[in-house]
Amino acid sequence: METRFSFGGDDHLVGECSEQMSFEAFFKSLAAMRAIREAAIDGVTELCGGNASYMVRFDPDVIHPNDILREITVIDSVIDQSEPVLDTRIIEVPAYYQDPWTHETMMNFRERHQDPSATDLEYGARINGYDSVGSFIEAHHKSPWFVSQVGFVCGAPWLYQMVDRDRQIQVPKYIRPRTDTPQLTIGHGGAFSCIYPVRGAGGYQMFGITPMPIFDPAQVQSYLRDSMVFCQHGDIFKFKPISREQYDEDMVAVANNTFTPKIREVHFDLREFETNIDAYNTKLSGVLDDN
Amino acid sequence: MTIEVLKPGLATTVQDLGRPGHYHLGIPIGGAMDRLALRSANLLVGNDEGLAGLEVAFLGPQLMFQADAVVAVTGADMPILLDGEEQAPWTGFSVRNGQVLSFGYLKTGARIYIAISGGVDVPPVLDSRSTYLIGAMGGYEGRTLKAGDRIALGAAPASRAGRCVPESLRRMPKQPAALRVLPGLYWHRITADAGQHFFEDEWQVAPEADRIGYRFRGGRAIEFVDREPPFGAGANPSNVVDSAYPYGSIQIPGGLEPIVLHRDAVSAGGYFQIGTVISADMDLIGQMQPHLPTRFVKVDMDAALAARAERKAILAQIRSTLD
Numbered sequence: 001m002e003t004r005f006s007f008g009g010d011d012h013l014v015g016e017c018s019e020q021m022s023f024e025a026f027f028k029s030l031a032a033m034r035a036i037r038e039a040a041i042d043g044v045t046e047l048c049g050g051n052a053s054y055m056v057r058f059d060p061d062v063i064h065p066n067d068i069l070r071e072i073t074v075i076d077s078v079i080d081q082s083e084p085v086l087d088t089r090i091i092e093v094p095a096y097y098q099d100p101w102t103h104e105t106m107m108n109f110r111e112r113h114q115d116p117s118a119t120d121l122e123y124g125a126r127i128n129g130y131d132s133v134g135s136f137i138e139a140h141h142k143s144p145w146f147v148s149q150v151g152f153v154c155g156a157p158w159l160y161q162m163v164d165r166d167r168q169i170q171v172p173k174y175i176r177p178r179t180d181t182p183q184l185t186i187g188h189g190g191a192f193s194c195i196y197p198v199r200g201a202g203g204y205q206m207f208g209i210t211p212m213p214i215f216d217p218a219q220v221q222s223y224l225r226d227s228m229v230f231c232q233h234g235d236i237f238k239f240k241p242i243s244r245e246q247y248d249e250d251m252v253a254v255a256n257n258t259f260t261p262k263i264r265e266v267h268f269d270l271r272e273f274e275t276n277i278d279a280y281n282t283k284l285s286g287v288l289d290d291n
Numbered sequence: 292m293t294i295e296v297l298k299p300g301l302a303t304t305v306q307d308l309g310r311p312g313h314y315h316l317g318i319p320i321g322g323a324m325d326r327l328a329l330r331s332a333n334l335l336v337g338n339d340e341g342l343a344g345l346e347v348a349f350l351g352p353q354l355m356f357q358a359d360a361v362v363a364v365t366g367a368d369m370p371i372l373l374d375g376e377e378q379a380p381w382t383g384f385s386v387r388n389g390q391v392l393s394f395g396y397l398k399t400g401a402r403i404y405i406a407i408s409g410g411v412d413v414p415p416v417l418d419s420r421s422t423y424l425i426g427a428m429g430g431y432e433g434r435t436l437k438a439g440d441r442i443a444l445g446a447a448p449a450s451r452a453g454r455c456v457p458e459s460l461r462r463m464p465k466q467p468a469a470l471r472v473l474p475g476l477y478w479h480r481i482t483a484d485a486g487q488h489f490f491e492d493e494w495q496v497a498p499e500a501d502r503i504g505y506r507f508r509g510g511r512a513i514e515f516v517d518r519e520p521p522f523g524a525g526a527n528p529s530n531v532v533d534s535a536y537p538y539g540s541i542q543i544p545g546g547l548e549p550i551v552l553h554r555d556a557v558s559a560g561g562y563f564q565i566g567t568v569i570s571a572d573m574d575l576i577g578q579m580q581p582h583l584p585t586r587f588v589k590v591d592m593d594a595a596l597a598a599r600a601e602r603k604a605i606l607a608q609i610r611s612t613l614d
Contacts (some may be wrong), residue, residue, distance in 0.1 A: 008566065010569055010595040016534070049535075060596060065596075152558060165522065217427065
């Protein structure tokens with residue numbers, strides 16, 4: 001897997017690990033970011049991780065673009081030999097599927113959808129070969145997801161489903177983007193799920209909503225005191241389906257700043273994962289069942 | 292030590308030089324779109340260059356001063372009125388407690404920067420007072436100003452009115468505007484022909500032009516090289532697997548209308564980019580009005596670095612002029 005480099009103007013260098021999304025490309029991006037951070041190159045101002053790519057921001061007054069290209073190329077070229085392992089955290093994310101708020105929004109924008117006569121979940125279930133919305137929802141929360149990129153606005157996560165490619169859910173985005181999406185909508189577009197950190201425009205199909213804030217500029221939520229953005233590149237998310245009652249209960253906790261997501265440290269090994277994905281996921285998600 | 296907002300203008304926000312370092316989380320650098328104009332305004336009133344001032348887009352506010360201050364207005368050409376009396380642009384002037392600062396209609400450019408001795412004092416968020424509207428953070432309660440707002444000022448430095456940035460050091464877009472672009476990123480996605488006419492065509496700034504990005508229309512559609520869509524990219528030929536967007540990068544969704552990302556950029560997404568506006572020309576975008584004819588000018592890295600050095604030299608000259 002050879003990374004393609006290109007400059008974004010005179011102060012960004014972008015490395016594309018692969019044109020297509022894959023666990024390998026994502027891991028290469030993670031490893032490159034780690035190695036570049038450790039190299040502590042003078043003039044590097046910020047590293048932005050991508051799904052299958054990464055971006056280095058630099059100050060050309062400190063380091064010449066040719067020099068940074070040379071240094072990053074060398075670092076990148078030795079990544080392939082490194083072990084595809086990751087020490088990260090797994091987070092249980094409550095998911096209220098088929099909630100009334102995303103439903104109302106989707107009805108307001110039905111004419112922008114591929115199939116105005118179906119809901120986003122009905123459409124997603126059908127084109128992915130599921131016989132019911134229920135089994136489609138189950139597929140969405142049964143396996144964990146990698147936070148394969150963070151950004152867009154206010155720390156939105158791109159979520160890459162941790163199953164083999166044949167089973168990964170894929171849906172097109174709305175034909176024309178909506179001008180509104182409820183805050184904390186769980187959406188899906190292309191091969192990625194996401195959570196909308198704030199209310200706003202959006203084109204992803206809407207499957208549900210989470211009560212768990214992932215962006216808090218006032219930093220009043222206990223788990224957001226260190227960073228107003230919750231998601232980190234390389235996190236693992238596991239959705240837990242919840243009822244309306246549980247959603248309301250969680251929302252009270254959020255209002256009182258007492259909501260605490262379940263978070264556990266985990267070690268991930270891509271080789272073991274790919275040997276037996278389902279068994280590995282069961283073990284991985286099992287750490288969330290310990291209390 | 293406050294200013295009362297009598298009328299807010301169209302989109303007036305508190306901005307400084309931004310909050311670098313959080314773009315990887317989707318929190319953009321923000322800050323003044325025209326950095327050179329804000330720096331100049333601050334220097335004119337005796338402030339540090341990076342203090343917060345007001346960025347005013349298209350339509351000026353009406354501000355009642357409740358303290359004596361030195362004020363400077365830079366950037367776009369918009370008549371500056373103090374109790375109705377016209378003041379010189381790019382020049383520090385004294386304002387007394389009780390006086391009202393207002394503005395005439397915008398002539399050229401798009402944004403003025405108002406610096407006040409002492410700077411605008413709002414609580415810093417992630418070490419910056421810049422307003423990030425989508426995140427409803429920073430600035431004055433995370434939003435554009437409204438009538439009735441009372442803006443606090445910092446402790447004023449010793450400063451004097453009357454200093455001026457000479458016209459030769461004021462940078463504004465020409466007509467048509469020229470934005471220098473380093474081709475790259477996903478340049479290989481488009482045909483050679485498209486790569487040529489992108490730079491030949493005259494574009495106009497579209498009405499959708501704000502702190503996040505500037506959209507352009509009027510040029511020919513961009514044709515793509517055929518491909519099998521890579522897994523995860525999406526079926527449209529303008530789609531790529533979502534990746535980080537450089538500031539200034541030019542995406543062209545569907546091959547139709549180029550969008551140049553600016554200070555409040557969305558940090559990542561799934562549209563290919565044809566290249567990037569060079570750092571030296573980012574300020575100019577902040578001064579472009581809707582409908583302004585615009586040409587994209589192809590440059591190489593050496594030219595981009597030379598332009599960067601030139602812009603730095605202008606700033607150095609402004610500093611020494613006002614020292």
